[in-house]
Amino acid sequence: MTEQVTKQAAQTVLVLDFGAQYGQLIARRVRDLHVYSELVPCDISAEEIRALAPAALILSGGPASVYADDAPSIDPKIFELGLPILGFCYGHQIMAVSLGGEVAHSEVGEYGPATLIREHDTALLNSTPLEQRVWMSHRDAVSRVPEGFTITAHTATCPVAAMEDTARKLYATQFHPEVKHTEHGEQILKNFLFEICKIEASWTMDNITEEKVQAIREQVGDNRVILALSGGVDSSVVAALGARAIGKQMTCVFINHGLLRKGEPEQVEEIFTQQFDVDFKHVHAEERYAALLDGVTDPEEKRRIIGTQFWNEFFAVAQELERNGKPVTYLAQGTIYPDIIESGARKTGGKASTIKSHHNLIPFPDGVHFELIEPLDHFFKDEVRELGLALGLPEHIVYRQPFPGPGLAIRIIGAVSPEKLQMLKEADAIVREELDRYNQRLFDKTGQRNSAHSCWQYFAILPDIKSVGVMGDERTYARPIILRAVESSDAMTADWAKLPYEVLAQISSRIVAEVPGVNRVAYDITSKPPATIEWE
Ligand code: XMP
Numbered sequence: 001m002t003e004q005v006t007k008q009a010a011q012t013v014l015v016l017d018f019g020a021q022y023g024q025l026i027a028r029r030v031r032d033l034h035v036y037s038e039l040v041p042c043d044i045s046a047e048e049i050r051a052l053a054p055a056a057l058i059l060s061g062g063p064a065s066v067y068a069d070d071a072p073s074i075d076p077k078i079f080e081l082g083l084p085i086l087g088f089c090y091g092h093q094i095m096a097v098s099l100g101g102e103v104a105h106s107e108v109g110e111y112g113p114a115t116l117i118r119e120h121d122t123a124l125l126n127s128t129p130l131e132q133r134v135w136m137s138h139r140d141a142v143s144r145v146p147e148g149f150t151i152t153a154h155t156a157t158c159p160v161a162a163m164e165d166t167a168r169k170l171y172a173t174q175f176h177p178e179v180k181h182t183e184h185g186e187q188i189l190k191n192f193l194f195e196i197c198k199i200e201a202s203w204t205m206d207n208i209t210e211e212k213v214q215a216i217r218e219q220v221g222d223n224r225v226i227l228a229l230s231g232g233v234d235s236s237v238v239a240a241l242g243a244r245a246i247g248k249q250m251t252c253v254f255i256n257h258g259l260l261r262k263g264e265p266e267q268v269e270e271i272f273t274q275q276f277d278v279d280f281k282h283v284h285a286e287e288r289y290a291a292l293l294d295g296v297t298d299p300e301e302k303r304r305i306i307g308t309q310f311w312n313e314f315f316a317v318a319q320e321l322e323r324n325g326k327p328v329t330y331l332a333q334g335t336i337y338p339d340i341i342e343s344g345a346r347k348t349g350g351k352a353s354t355i356k357s358h359h360n361l362i363p364f365p366d367g368v369h370f371e372l373i374e375p376l377d378h379f380f381k382d383e384v385r386e387l388g389l390a391l392g393l394p395e396h397i398v399y400r401q402p403f404p405g406p407g408l409a410i411r412i413i414g415a416v417s418p419e420k421l422q423m424l425k426e427a428d429a430i431v432r433e434e435l436d437r438y439n440q441r442l443f444d445k446t447g448q449r450n451s452a453h454s455c456w457q458y459f460a461i462l463p464d465i466k467s468v469g470v471m472g473d474e475r476t477y478a479r480p481i482i483l484r485a486v487e488s489s490d491a492m493t494a495d496w497a498k499l500p501y502e503v504l505a506q507i508s509s510r511i512v513a514e515v516p517g518v519n520r521v522a523y524d525i526t527s528k529p530p531a532t533i534e535w536e
Contacts, residue, residue: 011202012054013037013193016044018062018072018090024341026058026088026178028380029186034201035193038378039341046077056084056197059091061176065140066093066103074098079170084197086124087172089138095172096163099146106157109139113181114155122152122164124171126191128184134161134175135182141174169196205390209244212375212387216245219373223329224321225250226370228314229280231260231268233400234334234376237384240391241375242332243276250332251279251321255313257306258286258421259407262429267396275392285313293409293416299536302416306406315365331370335377336384401457402491410536414464419517426515427460427481434507435485438499455497458485460511461524461535469519471512478519481511485523486533494528 013030017023017039030037035055042062049057057078064071076098079085087095093103116134118125134155142160145151149170153162164171171192177185193199225242229235229252242250252272256265265282272280292305318328376384388398404410408428412420435458442454461482469476483504488494508521524531 011036011199012052013056013058013197013199014044014049014052014054015039015058015060016042016074016091018042018060018094019064020060020062020088020090022088022176022178023060024338024380026060029178029189030058030193031203031380031383033186033190033193034203035199036203042072042074044075046075046081049078049083050081054083055199056086056193059085059087059094059172061089061091061137064090065105066090066097067105067140079168082169084169084192085171086192087170088176088178089174092163092172092174093140093142095170096142096144096146096149096160099149099170101142101146101149102144103140104143106139106141108157110136110141110155110157111138112136114158114161114175116153116155116161116175118153120150120152122162123166123195124162124164124173124188124191125153125184126187126195128187133181133183134173134177134185135179136175138174171196205386209241209387209390212241213245216242216373216375220246220249220330223249224326225330225332225373226314226318226321226328227252227332228310229254229268229272230405231264231397231400232334232403233381233388233398234336234384236268236271236393236397237388237391238332238334238375239272239278240276240388240393243272243278244391247277248279251281251317251326251328253281253283253314253317255283255285255310257289257310257407259289259306259409259416261403261408261432262425271394271397281317283313283317285309288313290416290418295415297414299410302409302536303406306409310405315368318368329371330373332373332375335374337376337378337380340377404534410534411459411461413462413535420462423479423515423517424460424462424481427462427511427518430510430514431458431460431483431485431507434503434510435499438503454487455485455499456488456494457491457533458483458497460484463535467520471519476519478517480520480522481515481518482535483507483521483523484533484535486528488528488533491533494533496523496525496527499523 013035015023015026015037023039027037027039062072074094079099097103113133114136116132118130141158145160145163148165148167149163151160151163155161158174161175162173176182177188179185225246227235227239227242227250229239239252254268269282272278289309292309293302296302296305321328385398408421408424409416412424435455439454461484463480463482466477466479469478485497485499486494487497504523511518511521
């Protein structure tokens, strides 16, 4: 299916995705155990799997009933490949019906925790208690196992909660070992991977880094690569990898639109000139952007101007390199695995269509053509972070909060001006300093970076109004700053952070005291939905 799978075939576990809400999670859990895993569409053929030569298969759960008209099916020849296979939930049921067993629609569904009772010795449940808590989410259930299978465990309402045919190395559970609520889920996965499949745990950051570096060298040869480096996590990790693989053959273009946060351009320049050996180009486009944005108030218009100018600046660098006898063959991008999955590559069964859609997103000028290089396209976000740390990127880049491409322009309501930018940068720096400290306190207490109450994204907004205040003996007529701080995991939904009063008070008094032109601070206490995280 992909180059990646082919290269690591001996140690890859393919997850056949039947539309499970937990599909990605299964691949994640397997990778947590240092075994490479990828999602593939459930309609993959036995021949395609044979060509990929994975070490094992996992059949995911899925929302359908196996007898529904549009239920996803599986090529039955997959069960004849001789590969160890583990099915969960829908995967368990489809294994049963494909091999001659039966699934019945039960009146009483089973959703949530259940007690699993072992009734037969099985390698799959080794080192776990005879009775244990598992997570169920199903209505249909296997009512008769296929020939050659043994029932190894049940629950009060599910007679076949686990079954296996050890001769054919086929295993399946009605419950979900991949979710944390299944108490011994990790041990069950370990048993499958290491005891049953005898897979080697070789998906470690050191090995991955080395493999990626080699792959980039092979792909690129003597050619030149260009990267739009934003200073965000993904593009920074690509730059750091590129530095290790091909050094100055890679030109990292950092377009400074003047809309970044205080100190950020300097930090990015320092890291990629002092720490990493790449050809770093700092494009000072601040004045060009200021002129283009002058008097523009519509948020979408701001976005359009900033986006279009970004690529104008970027292609100007590419053309300059060409004029200087350094033509660019490759465009490196920080595309990550969820982008690939979400953009529907799976549905079309391969990556080709995704690459095209990425190209389509970028308005290449006529006659410009780049080959794409996307070294992170099989990594989950937290793996990208791990890789960044392994490559020596500083924590403030690796754990940087999300920041919109149009930058501070969409946090200044109304027209952008140099004075407003200055005000917002100073206020935002205070918000970040105080809330970084608050997050660090929580981190120290829990030892976990994403503790439930830490702020996920936090920043300042400058609205287009003024209000009256009094400072010393003088009346002021100045601007407010709005504080936005949210808890979220994916930006799709968010809740306003319940910050302690003393943290809010500290932020408020510092901003009013330290930022000229500001006399008031308000806190946005709206969740998303109905609001969005950004104000524009
Ligand atoms: P909203 O405001 O839609 O934001 O709740 C969700 C997440 O996306 C970020 N965001 C952007 N990122 N370009 C970006 O690269 C944009 O135009 C943009 N607008 C919003 C926002 O910071 C939040 O994390």
